[in-house]
Amino acid sequence: MAEILVLGAGLTGLATATLLARDGHDVTVVERDQAPAPVPEQAWDGWQRQGVNQFRLPHFMLPRWWAVVRDELPGVTEALLAAGALRCNLLELLPETRRGAVRPDDERFDTVTARRPVLEAVLSAAAESAGVTVRRGVAVTGLTTDGRGGVPHVTGVLTAAGRPIRADLVVDCGGRRSALPAWLVAAGAQPPVEEREPCGFVYYGRHFRGELPALRTNLLQAHDSMGVLTLPGDNGTWSVVLVTHARDKAMRALRDPACWDRALALYPYAAEWADGEPITGVDVMAGIEDRYRRLAVDGAPVATGVVMVGDAWACTNPSVGRGAAIGLLHARLLRDTLREVDPAEHDKLARRFDEVTARVMEPMYRATIWLDRHRLAELEADLAGLPYRPDDPRWGASKALFAASLHDPDLTRAYSALSSFIAGPDEVFATPGVRERVVTLGGGAPQYPLPGPTRVELLSTMDPGAAADSRG
Ligand SMILES: Cc1cc2nc3c(=O)[nH]c(=O)nc-3n(C[C@H](O)[C@H](O)[C@H](O)COP(=O)(O)OP(=O)(O)OC[C@H]3O[C@@H](n4cnc5c(N)ncnc54)[C@H](O)[C@@H]3O)c2cc1C
Structure with missing residues (x-):
């Protein structure tokens, strides 16, 4: 079994570490954020993480994520439920008039979800119980290699404290902004493949507490110039996100909670999701990138001894909520690959993991990008007042x-x-x-079958003066 260093204690890093430790590997996670993971009950109020911009933004765990957790991470569901996570069935939450009677195979829509800090606190405790060493306050600054020339073989990482850490395999779970490509180039590697472009959406999210409102339609509603997400959460909390096009300047008024409230009130299938105690203001996230990386060029690894998993490998617009599921599926794929290929077979492991990632994971990324591009173009057409x-x-x-x-x-x-x-x-x-x-x-x-305002109605309610100049 190998000594494996996982870089990053986010959702994917913790899940990857747990899966690998449960297979007998000796796993250490290094995380640059200093703060220790609190007990899950204190995670929302007591845990700040600078390393993940979206740490306090709304998250929902899809049934696909939970199905893998249930099968591969025993004990995590129970720990989540003990922390107040919500167990729900996405189909049963819909009005019966729409879904009809519950059917036996509707179980596939089951999930367990919670606010992001609660999820991470539970996953961190699960990793430690599986034997993972989690070292917080350790920032990785580069790579060590065997220095033999040719394709660099990574032998560990350099840290800000100046102490290298050795590993048989480095797993980069450093998230969207992972610096691995630059470190590889500094170590003499050919630049990895990288595709990146602005994802183009802006998120205006807010958390509430109270009695969970009824779900009148699917979690994500598409409307003229706007997406509306209504996301159930743990411990009687939920969140609502308004999603707009980044170039839609008129929508920037949504930063103001009063304006955000007025806008939400216009959507009959979401308005009552504001009937609770707001536990945050309007949290805004913009400037997100879609990004895809590959550590092999034309099938040949640019380096060995290192792989990328989760957002470090690929990430997209988050409004379809697939990031955690994709990261977990990718983590499981790494575990399965390591069941077949010894990390000591450097070149074979790099090629095999690149090949299975391209075959199994990349179609999920491409399908999500396809969806994003169309939705973004549709919002752009709304902004211009044109049909899409x-x-x-x-x-x-x-x-x-x-x-x-x-x-x-x-x-x-x-x-x-x-x-x-x-x-x-x-x-x-x-x-x-x-x-x-x-x-x-x-x-x-x-085009938009759910009840909701037109762009002009929306803008005139948000800011009566703005409707006349709405094509920002
Ligand atoms: C606004 C928003 C909403 C989202 N909503 C959802 C949702 O509802 N459902 C869903 O499934 N997904 C959602 N996502 C996506 C989800 O947040 C990501 O897919 C998930 O965080 C990826 O986990 P990760 O572990 O790969 O990366 P991250 O969670 O980003 O973790 C990376 C970790 O690496 C650490 N790190 C980075 N560099 C270093 C270094 N040099 N040294 C040491 N540590 C380092 C960071 O501090 C961080 O802790 C959302 C994303 C955004 C932006």
């Missing part, structure tokens, strides 16, 4: 599926499977009868 009619039949089909899902319990399940990240569009549309019913029930639907 791209030359991509799959986008039309996915919009029609949502519209049709409002009128047909089978299609409600089909759409919920997509949004729960437990099935992809190809699988959903291959189900007999789905395509035909989507065309019949959703083909002629309006």
Whole structure:
């Protein structure tokens, strides 16, 4: 078994470390944020983390995430529930008029979710119980290599304190802003493949406490110029996020809680989610990038002894809530790869993990980017006051599926499977009868079938003077 150093104690780093430790590896996690993980009950009020910008922003764990937790991380569900996490079924939360009676296989929509600090506190305790050493307050600043020339072989990391840490394998779970590519180049490696561009969305999120409101439709609602997320949480909390296009200047007024409240009140399927005690102001996150990296160029590793997992490997617009699930699936893939390939087989491990990541994980990233690009372009068209009619039949089909899902319990399940990240569009549309019913029930639907304001109505409510100049 190997000595493995995991860089970063975020959601993916902690899950990766736990999975590897449970397989018998000797695992250490290093995390630059100093603050120790509190007990989960104190995580929301007592834990600040500068290393993760979205630490206090709304998160929801999708059924796909929880299915892997349930199967691969024994004890974590119980610990989450003991910390007050919410166990729910995304389909059962919908009005019965929409979903019909509960069916036996609706269990696939089960999940367990909590606010981000609570999740991390539980995962941190689980990692330590699995034998992982978590060292907080250790910032990695570079890599050590064997110095033999050719493709660099990473032998450990350098730290800000000047003390190197040796490892058989370094697993970079350093998140969206991981500096690994620069460290590799400094160590003499060819630059890794990197694609990056602004994701283009801005998030205006707020947490509440009280009696959880009823869910009237799916968690993510698309409207003219706006996305609305209503996310149940732990211990009688929930969050609401308004998502806009970064170039939509008029929407920047949503930073003001009073304006945010007025805007939310216009969405009949979300308005009552403000009927609680706000436990935060409006937390804003902008400037997020979509980013994809690959540590092999034309199939040849740029370095060995190091891999990237989770957001460090690829990250996208978070409004579809897939980041934690993708990170966990990727972590499991690394564990499975290490069951087949000894880390001492440096080149073989680097090639195999690159190959399985490209084959298994990359389609998830590409599918999410596809969704993001269309939604962003749709918001851009809203801003310009134009209809959005791209030359991509799959986008039309996915919009029609949502519209049709409002009128047909089978299609409600089909759409919920997509949004729960437990099935992809190809699988959903291959189900007999789905395509035909989507065309019949959703083909002629309006662009935004849920009740809500037009852009002009929204702006005139948010700021009566702004509607006249709304195309910012
Ligand atoms: C606004 C927003 C909302 C989101 N909502 C959801 C959601 O609802 N559901 C969902 O599944 N996902 C959501 N995500 C995505 C989710 O937050 C990420 O996918 C997840 O945090 C990735 O975990 P990670 O461990 O890969 O990276 P991170 O959580 O970013 O953790 C990286 C860690 O590495 C540490 N680190 C970095 N560099 C160093 C270094 N040099 N030395 C030592 N430590 C270092 C950092 O301090 C940090 O702790 C959201 C993201 C955003 C931006």
